[in-house]
Amino acid sequence: MLILKNVYFFQIGIGIIANAFLLVFHIYTSAQVHRYSPRPTDMTTCNLAFVHIVMLFTSLDIISAEMFKLLDFPNGLKCKLLFYLSRVMRGLSISTTCLLSIVQVITISPSSFCLSRFKCKLKKHVAIAFFCIWSLNLSSNSNMIIHIVAHSNRTNLLTVSKYCSVSSMNSVLTTLCFILALSQNVFFVGIMLFSSMYMVIFLCRHQRKSEYLHSISTFPRISPAKRATRTVLVLVSFFVIMYCVDIIMSSFSILSLKYEPIVLDIQKIVVNAYATVSPLVLISSDKRIISALQYTIDTITILHCIISESLQKCWILS
Structure with missing residues (x-):
């Protein structure tokens, strides 16, 4: 149990730092209009x-007992806010x-x-899509605001975290919410799979075309489009795998009507x-991030050498 907690908090720390770096870099890049032309994927x-970043911060296990007591409003409202944002x-x-994709x-x-x-x-079109997906997710998860409550002595509650539970709902409403949520997720995952199939076909065709060019080129290179396509394909594949594992574990918890602590941690x-x-x-x-990191490392190395040389000269003169 302690090992899982340590792994979890280490994972949260790495995720927040990496996402914050990625966010700051893209904001800075977008601001440098005269130097860079932001790509649609940016x-x-x-x-x-x-x-x-918000997802990792609002993860319920981050909220320890001390932090949960720090917010000066009812526990039920804290549960509703945190669980709603998480969903x-x-x-x-x-x-x-x-x-x-x-x-x-x-x-x-x-x-x-x-x-x-x-x-x-x-x-x-991407800006319009942002508005649509934000509106969709904010509205489709609004039912959780009503049914998430803090722990109490009631017996008809499904525990979902250390502090929060889900109150019982009408069977028709439960079925409807489940079908809507499942349909939404299946729709997005389905589009990801179709787009992944297209990208695989694109990579195969590109590979056949590039084989001839590589045979006559001394320095074969991977095109930016091919590199970006591979990256998105890796992300989509990894997401689908993790999503399927999550579905299996959630189904186990729902069927048993109880969230075991170790299952919840995993x-x-x-x-x-x-x-x-x-x-x-x-x-x-x-490549832009790699170049920026390499430039930063080179600059730090040069400054370190200059400072070391200056200190050495001062030590000799003294």
């Missing part, structure tokens, strides 16, 4: 990093990843593709795995 990546951010993580498909698609007409005004690690891994994948695959 807006989506920036939104994804922000969503994951909204999880939904936004799914929909934003789906949007990222769609944007990448549009970016690499040829002029004959049916979605290529959106390419000329892709930034405008599920939290699984849920936050994508929020932690995705910024690391995006950072490692972005």
Whole structure:
């Protein structure tokens, strides 16, 4: 149990730092209009990093007993706020990843593709998509505000965290909410799978075309489009795997009508795995970030050498 807690908090720390770095970099890059031309995927990546930061911060296990008592309003309201934000951010993580895959498909698609007409005004369409997915997730999870309560002596509660429970709902309402939530998630995951299939086909075709060029080129290179497509494909694949594992664990908890502490801890690690891994994948695959980090390291090394040399001269003169 203690090992799982340590792994969880280590995961949270790495995820917040990586997402914050990714968010700050993209904000700075977007501000440098005269130096860089922001890519359509930059807006989506920036939104994804922000969503994951809030998602990790609002993860219920982060709220210790001392922090839970620190907020000066009723425990029920704290549970409603934190659980609602957590659910909204999880939904936004799914929909934003789906949007990222769609944007990448549009970016690499040829002029004959049916979605290529959106390419000329892709930034405008992405902004509209942001408004739609935020509105959808804020409204679709609003029922949790009503049914999330703090722990009490009532027996008809389903425990979902150390401090919060879900009150019993009407069977019809429960079924309706479940169908709506499942339909929304299946819709986004389905689009991700279809976009992934298209990107795999694109990579295979690109590989066949590049084989000839590589055979006559002394220094073969991977195109930026191919690199970005591989990155999005890795993110989508990893997300789908983690989502399926989460579904299996959630189903086990719902069928048993109880969230076992160890199962809850493992599920939290699984849920936050994508929020932690995705910024690391995006950072490692972005040449602009790698170049900026390399420049920073070189600058620090030069400054260290200058300072060391100056100190050495001072020591000799003294």
